[in-house]
Amino acid sequence: MTHNLENTMAVLERTPRALDALLWGLPDAWTKTNEGGATFTAQDVIAHLVHGERADWVARARMILEYGESKTFARFDRMGHVKESEGKSLGELLDEFARLRAANVVELRSWKLGKAELEKRGRHPGFGTVTLSELLATWAVHDMTHLHQISRILAHQYRELVGPWSVYLGVLQCQGHSAAPVELHSNG
Amino acid sequence: MTHNLENTMAVLERTPRALDALLWGLPDAWTKTNEGGATFTAQDVIAHLVHGERADWVARARMILEYGESKTFARFDRMGHVKESEGKSLGELLDEFARLRAANVVELRSWKLGKAELEKRGRHPGFGTVTLSELLATWAVHDMTHLHQISRILAHQYRELVGPWSVYLGVLQCQGHSAAPVELHSNG
Numbered sequence: 001m002t003h004n005l006e007n008t009m010a011v012l013e014r015t016p017r018a019l020d021a022l023l024w025g026l027p028d029a030w031t032k033t034n035e036g037g038a039t040f041t042a043q044d045v046i047a048h049l050v051h052g053e054r055a056d057w058v059a060r061a062r063m064i065l066e067y068g069e070s071k072t073f074a075r076f077d078r079m080g081h082v083k084e085s086e087g088k089s090l091g092e093l094l095d096e097f098a099r100l101r102a103a104n105v106v107e108l109r110s111w112k113l114g115k116a117e118l119e120k121r122g123r124h125p126g127f128g129t130v131t132l133s134e135l136l137a138t139w140a141v142h143d144m145t146h147l148h149q150i151s152r153i154l155a156h157q158y159r160e161l162v163g164p165w166s167v168y169l170g171v172l173q174c175q176g177h178s179a180a181p182v183e184l185h186s187n188g
Numbered sequence: 189m190t191h192n193l194e195n196t197m198a199v200l201e202r203t204p205r206a207l208d209a210l211l212w213g214l215p216d217a218w219t220k221t222n223e224g225g226a227t228f229t230a231q232d233v234i235a236h237l238v239h240g241e242r243a244d245w246v247a248r249a250r251m252i253l254e255y256g257e258s259k260t261f262a263r264f265d266r267m268g269h270v271k272e273s274e275g276k277s278l279g280e281l282l283d284e285f286a287r288l289r290a291a292n293v294v295e296l297r298s299w300k301l302g303k304a305e306l307e308k309r310g311r312h313p314g315f316g317t318v319t320l321s322e323l324l325a326t327w328a329v330h331d332m333t334h335l336h337q338i339s340r341i342l343a344h345q346y347r348e349l350v351g352p353w354s355v356y357l358g359v360l361q362c363q364g365h366s367a368a369p370v371e372l373h374s375n376g
Contacts, residue, residue, distance in 0.1 A: 001349060004217065010214055011342065014210050018206050019206075020209070022203075022335075023202075026198055027195050027198055030195065030199065127351075127352040130353075131351065134350055134351035141346050141350050144340070145339075148358065149358065151332040151333075151336040154199065155332040155333065158328060161322065161325035162326045162329050163315075163325075165315075165323075169329050169330065170333045174336065
């Protein structure tokens with residue numbers, strides 16, 4: 001399968017608007033509740049996405065383009081959003097995510113990446129060699145992982161209220177496939 | 189847990205806008221592809237949601253309010269959307285879903301349901317006795333089940349492209365928890 005970068009950017013551009021439409025103004029009973037224990041609230045997920053826009057995707061892409069495999073990516077701080085988002089409202093975080101993402105997509109587009117650039121290699125601290133194409137595809141799928149997680153967090157709040165229908169609702173059977181190490185640390 | 193109907197309606201009102209923001213204008217490579225076999229495309233999911241607005245939720249709620257347990261719900265036709273949506277574009281289906289949902293929420297709100305009405309009972313063809321509260325809570329969680337499904341369908345298209353990151357992306361581990369019988373037949 002060939003990586004069509006326009007398709008990737010089509011998802012990257014839409015995620016902030018989709019999350020805004022879903023979460024903006026939604027009562028706290030949905031957005032400030034989690035799945036129990038140390039799991040994320042929907043608001044935590046948005047804070048994590050904001051942190052990724054600042055610290056992860058574009059920074060790593062630039063590193064591949066400038067240094068190739070000669071420099072290893074910094075490890076992504078999995079809880080890096082906690083301090084950064086302190087005191088911010090969900091609305092502020094959604095706006096911040098939209099603004100950062102839009103700027104990042106403009107930058108990505110300005111690079112006018114072709115097939116040769118997409119094949120460029122970088123060095124991931126855990127995986128070793130990765131390509132720019134893989135990094136950018138992961139950026140889009142990472143959005144979907146967190147949309148998937150948010151739909152599950154919201155559904156969880158009504159687990160008891162749906163009565164017998166719970167057996168028919170796929171999202172209520174979802175265990176996250178991961179616990180913290182996978183979904184929260186989705187960039188490695 | 190008490191059922192707060194305003195919270196339920198807050199989700200019901202937002203789902204069409206969220207799906208529109210995510211899917212409107214997205215390339216066919218995302219929206220007309222599925223997870224293999226007889227699984228749904230994102231467009232199929234929207235058609236299924238449209239059918240539910242016409243044939244399921246409000247019709248069943250009305251039946252509970254008018255007939256209580258003396259009438260059994262009609263079985264929901266799990267593939268009822270196929271004929272109904274033939275020849276329609278994704279954009280048309282998204283608009284139709286938004287229009288029907290808005291009208292249904294207006295109707296739901298006009299009923300001014302209190303605690304007593306929410307406890308009213310109806311008869312489900314599979315489960316037997318259910319309450320109006322359970323039906324309405326399920327309506328909202330059903331939205332989340334399908335948002336969860338759509339995020340998974342989209343992610344699936346990039347399964348090969350993300351390379352080693354696939355192990356870190358929760359959505360790529362999701363099996364749907366269900367296969368067709370659960371997610372596609374989520375109303376029983």
